[in-house]
Amino acid sequence: MSGTDPTLIYRQEAAELLEQLEQALLDLEHAPGDADLINTAFRALHTIKGSGAMFGFDAVAAFTHHVETAFDRVRKGEVAASTSLIAVTLAAKDHIRRQIEQPDSASEAEGAAILDGLQAALVAQSDSTPVPAAAVTWRLRFRLPLDAVAMGTNPLLLLDELRALGPCIVVADTSAIPPIEGLDPTACHVGWEVTLTTGQPRSAIEQVFLFVLDDMQLDLEQVAGHASEPRPAAVAAAVASVRAEPSSARTTGSIRVPAERLDDLMDQVGELVIAQSRLKQIAGASRDIQVKAISEDIERLALELRDTTMGARLVPIGQLFGRFRRLVHDLSRELGKEVALVLSGEDTELDKTLIERLADPMIHLIRNAVDHGVELPGQRETAGKPRQGRIALAASHLGHEVLITISDDGAGLDRARIQQRAEEQGLLVPGAKPTDSELFQLIMQPGFSTASEVTSVSGRGVGMDVVRRAIDSLRGNIDIASQPGQGSQITLRLPLTLAIIDGLLVRVGDGRYVIPLSAIEECVELSANEDGRSRGHSFLNIRGSLVPFIRLREAFDTRTQPDPFQKVVIVSSGEQRVGLVVDQVIGDHQTVIKSLSKLHADVAAFSGATILGDGTVALILEVAHLVEQGKQHDDTRQAAE
Amino acid sequence: MSKTILSVDDSASVLQMVKLTLTGGGYSVVQATNGADGLARARGGGIDMVLTDLNMPVMNGLTMIRELRKLPQCTGLPIIFLTTESAANMKQEAKAAGATGWITKPFQQDQLLAVVRKVLGA
Numbered sequence: 001m002s003g004t005d006p007t008l009i010y011r012q013e014a015a016e017l018l019e020q021l022e023q024a025l026l027d028l029e030h031a032p033g034d035a036d037l038i039n040t041a042f043r044a045l046h047t048i049k050g051s052g053a054m055f056g057f058d059a060v061a062a063f064t065h066h067v068e069t070a071f072d073r074v075r076k077g078e079v080a081a082s083t084s085l086i087a088v089t090l091a092a093k094d095h096i097r098r099q100i101e102q103p104d105s106a107s108e109a110e111g112a113a114i115l116d117g118l119q120a121a122l123v124a125q126s127d128s129t130p131v132p133a134a135a136v137t138w139r140l141r142f143r144l145p146l147d148a149v150a151m152g153t154n155p156l157l158l159l160d161e162l163r164a165l166g167p168c169i170v171v172a173d174t175s176a177i178p179p180i181e182g183l184d185p186t187a188c189h190v191g192w193e194v195t196l197t198t199g200q201p202r203s204a205i206e207q208v209f210l211f212v213l214d215d216m217q218l219d220l221e222q223v224a225g226h227a228s229e230p231r232p233a234a235v236a237a238a239v240a241s242v243r244a245e246p247s248s249a250r251t252t253g254s255i256r257v258p259a260e261r262l263d264d265l266m267d268q269v270g271e272l273v274i275a276q277s278r279l280k281q282i283a284g285a286s287r288d289i290q291v292k293a294i295s296e297d298i299e300r301l302a303l304e305l306r307d308t309t310m311g312a313r314l315v316p317i318g319q320l321f322g323r324f325r326r327l328v329h330d331l332s333r334e335l336g337k338e339v340a341l342v343l344s345g346e347d348t349e350l351d352k353t354l355i356e357r358l359a360d361p362m363i364h365l366i367r368n369a370v371d372h373g374v375e376l377p378g379q380r381e382t383a384g385k386p387r388q389g390r391i392a393l394a395a396s397h398l399g400h401e402v403l404i405t406i407s408d409d410g411a412g413l414d415r416a417r418i419q420q421r422a423e424e425q426g427l428l429v430p431g432a433k434p435t436d437s438e439l440f441q442l443i444m445q446p447g448f449s450t451a452s453e454v455t456s457v458s459g460r461g462v463g464m465d466v467v468r469r470a471i472d473s474l475r476g477n478i479d480i481a482s483q484p485g486q487g488s489q490i491t492l493r494l495p496l497t498l499a500i501i502d503g504l505l506v507r508v509g510d511g512r513y514v515i516p517l518s519a520i521e522e523c524v525e526l527s528a529n530e531d532g533r534s535r536g537h538s539f540l541n542i543r544g545s546l547v548p549f550i551r552l553r554e555a556f557d558t559r560t561q562p563d564p565f566q567k568v569v570i571v572s573s574g575e576q577r578v579g580l581v582v583d584q585v586i587g588d589h590q591t592v593i594k595s596l597s598k599l600h601a602d603v604a605a606f607s608g609a610t611i612l613g614d615g616t617v618a619l620i621l622e623v624a625h626l627v628e629q630g631k632q633h634d635d636t637r638q639a640a641e
Numbered sequence: 642m643s644k645t646i647l648s649v650d651d652s653a654s655v656l657q658m659v660k661l662t663l664t665g666g667g668y669s670v671v672q673a674t675n676g677a678d679g680l681a682r683a684r685g686g687g688i689d690m691v692l693t694d695l696n697m698p699v700m701n702g703l704t705m706i707r708e709l710r711k712l713p714q715c716t717g718l719p720i721i722f723l724t725t726e727s728a729a730n731m732k733q734e735a736k737a738a739g740a741t742g743w744i745t746k747p748f749q750q751d752q753l754l755a756v757v758r759k760v761l762g763a
Contacts, residue, residue, distance in 0.1 A: 151710075152690075152719035152741030157762045186716055211742030211760075214733075384665050384754050483643050485667035 010055040012256070014100050017044040019322070021093050026325045028081045031135040031166065031199060038081060041089075042071045048096060059108075060099045066115050067092045070122060079122055087333075088117040090326070135166065135199045141219040143176075143191035144212055150186040153212055159192070161208045163342070166198030195223070259352060262313050269302075269309045270500075270592035274611050276302040281614060310500070313353075317395045317404070318346030320355050324366055328391060331370045338377050338388040339370055345395035350402050350496055354474060358404075358494075361470040365406045365490055366391065368464075373410030373488060383485060385409065401518075402496060407489040413482040418443060440480035444468040472624060475501075475516070475607075477573075503610075505589040505618065506569065506582040509558030512618040514591050514610055515580065519571045519623040523585055526566040540568060540579050548630040549579030555605070571623045578630030580621070593620065644761055645669040649679035649693035649705065650723070659692060662750040663757065676700030680708050683715060690761055691720045692744075695731060703738050710739035719760040723748075 021044040024037045031037065045068040052060040067089060073079050092114050098105055140162075144155060162168055173191035177183070196205070202220065209218060276298050283295030321343045332339040374380075374389030381387055394405045415436070422428035422442045434442075442448060444464040471478050476494035495501070495518070503514035504523075524542070526549075539546045549568055552558075563583040570579050591610040596603065607622040646668050648659045660670045671688070673679035677700040679693060691709065695702035702722055709715045719741040724731050732743055744756050 150716050151739055152717060152760060154717075154719075154760070154762065157759070160762070161759070215736070384662065384751060483667060485665075486643065 007055050007057075010051055010057070011100055013051065014048050014060075015097070017048050018093055018097050020044050021048075022090065022326055023322060025086050025090055025093070026329060029083065029086055029329075031197065032081045033199070034135050034197075035075075038071065038075050042068065042075050045071055052100075057100060059103065060096060063092075063099065063111050063115070064096055066118060067096075070118055073122070082121065082124075084124065085118075085121040088114060088121050090329075092118065135197050137195060137197045137223040138202075138205060139219075139221050139223050140194045140196060140205065141173075141191065141217070142194075142209070143173075143217040144188045145215040146187045146189070148212055148216070149188045155188065155190070155192070158208055159194070162194055162196055162205070165200050165204060165208075166196055168197075169195040191217075257312075262309075262352070265309055266313060269306050270594075273302050273306055273590075273592060277612075278615065306500075310351075310496075313351050314349035314496075315352050315355060316346060317348050317350060317355060317402075318343075320359060320362070321346055321393050321395075323359070324362070324393065327363060327366060328370060331367060332374075332389075335371060336376060337370065337374055339374050340388050340390050342390060342392040343394075344392070348395035348397060348402060350494070354494060354496075357470065357474055358492075361467040361492075362404075362406070364464075364467050366393075369406060369408040369410065369488070373408035373412075375411050397496075398493075402494045404492040404494065405489055406492075407487060409487040412484045412486055412488050413440060413443070413480070415439065415482075415484070421448065436481070437479070440482065443480070444478065501591050501593060501620070503589050503591045503620065504569065505586040505612075506567075506580075507584040507586055508552045508556055508582050509560040511556065511558070512586070512612065512616065513552070513582075514589055514618050514620045515569055515571060516620070516623060517588070519573060521570045521572050521577065524568050524570065524579075526568045526581055542570065542577075542579075547577050547579050549581055550626060550630055551581045553581065553583070571627065573624045573627040576627050576631050578627045580626065589618075591618075591620065643667055643669050644689040645671060645687055646757065646761075647671050647673065647679060647682055647688045647691045647693075649673045649676065649691065649697070649702070651675055651694065651697045655694065655723075658750075659753065662753050665750075666754045666757065668757065668761075676702060676705030676708075679705050683709055683718075684712065686714055688718065690757065691718065692723070692757070693720065694723045695735060703735060706735060706738040706740050721756060721760065 021041055024040040024044070028034065028037045028041070045064055049061050049064040049068055052058075052064060070079075070085070070089070074081050074085070079085070095111055095114055099111075144153060145151075149155065159168075159170055162170075171193045173193060174189075176191065177189040183189075198204070205220060206213060206218075209216060276295075279295050280299055283291045286292065325341055325343075328339055328341040331337075369391050374391065375383070375385075377387040380389065389408065389410055391406070391408045394403075394407075396403050418439055419428065419434075422439070423430045425445075425448065427442050427445055427448070428434065428439075444467065448465065468478055471492055471494070474494055476492055479491040479493070480488065481491075482488035501514075502517040504517055504520055506513050506515060524540075526540070538549050538551070540549050541547075547570060553562060566581050566583065567585050568579040568581050569585065570577055572578075589610075589612075593608040594610060595608050596606060600606070604625045605622055606619045608620045609617050610620060612618050646663055648656060648663070648670055649672075650656050650659070651674055656672050656674070660672065663670050671682060673682050675697045676693075679691070680700065682688070683691065693702045693705060700708075706720055706722070709718070709720060720739065721742050721744060722735050722740050723746050724735070724743050725746050735743065741760055742756065744753060
């Protein structure tokens, strides 16, 4: 690592500035008059030019100079940030990035063409300067009538409508909620304070509250000053108190640490936790009270250190979401569609590695949504929908998992077509009646595609199976829902981190194995009676439903004497359940995952290994694979019936 | 999965127009021709929203809305009524009876869909 190379710092800084520039440009499309955004774009260009000249990137400086000049005119109000100007500036931004990252591949002719386009965009304006409605910041305080929710008004939908008008900061006022004993759960005690920046007139905001306007309290005032003052002090204070840490997706002021160093740190912390658990075992056996006390201290510290280290690896998903704005912008242009991208939950944090590996599958899903989901504006109008389609990306935490939803309001999946294709490809018995969820899972089978023609954007033979494989490798799963004419939602469910799992430690013969706790439904005993009865067919009756089971002793060819009382761990993957028969259930085990060596990479039954407190190795079972095996048993049974 | 809307009106042409518009927007529609009929339908459950006329034989819309609001399963159920510009006082009365919102007749198809989306979400 050449940390002393001064141009490296410039490159990193420029990459960050270019990101800011792109963000500002894309935001400008929706709020063309926003002085703050124009300034951000100008400053980014200015710094790229200035530092570029300083670090010897002369070509970058020369090129950026022209773009900066153009934006200086926008800043002075001489020209407007028109759509064509924004588009050509985005192209210029890409060119600058190439100039910095791969100077050889950035041709001068291309740069000259972009500059011509820039001139054209500026000249076109002097003929007909559009006067965009300047975005204005409003402050709304509203409180619905107490019975509003009971009477059918959904406040969340009202907030969604406000968000559709422009960027919003929403703060809930919960001060009026009575103590629990006096609380009527159907009454709406919450008030809201919203700071909204929009180019729409006052009436558009009032229109949102149309049905409740007469009965509600609504303070609507234009915030003094112009759009560049985003939040009044009261809101800012409230926001600060709601969010303990003000880390938003856009804050970049922090210490730069190479990712490898974090990986090393995580690895060392993992080893520390293992060493600590060995110490704990020894201390447990010791009578020395001081050793025990130290062991407990170290346990606490090690676990805290582990959590902190994990925390350092977490980054807000907003970084990833931000990249998609450009993708959607470009794609919808290319396809002649009008698509708005709505983001929420950008502050949701997850492991850096996860975010990197999520990029590709998500790009694929978003492409699908733009290409196959959202219809052409004309078709949408005929269907009675707004011309502009909507793709929403949302992220949220659910326990130790992260949910990411990609939804569109397009045509939805074509059930009949998928069924037909599935039957043609032999994935489905003709005449079968699968549920929506079962049917939609089929589109993630290798080679499955319903697109009748290959468009330039997606459908090049790589389908949802690639997405599924990527998500599987992140130990996540995919759920697809779709309503004809209303759109589809794809939900990705992912673990917070790849480095640690909560597992159940079991013993089979002499070997010890870890089963990820998230996949476990329950543990039951395999009675001698049932054991004997099930010799021929391996099924267990769990409260009336037949669950296939796999004897891990047989699967792993264990030759020791089996324990008299075998246990069954019921695991699930998707909607399928399988029982795993083990000799002994040892207990909970928090596991730092070590990946298997390349030699063992093909072993599908194990996803990794871990080192136990006493220094021995336990393999981590790959539940999805075992469940798949069990399902094959189940299918043979159903075929036999 | 699609949301079900109960459409109550004594005019067959309005019922038909509403049904065409809403099914086109991806909703399911069940119909009733008067308040008593509508109330019986709503008692059966499975309704996500009610769209009703006010002037109807047997049981008028206002009475139906009041009765609906007494049912526990109709707490929070969006109820939209059809009204005309001239009957401005009806708005207040229907809201007091428990209605969520209104649509002014005559209306265009997209206006109807916009109101339904407003109270049901996209």
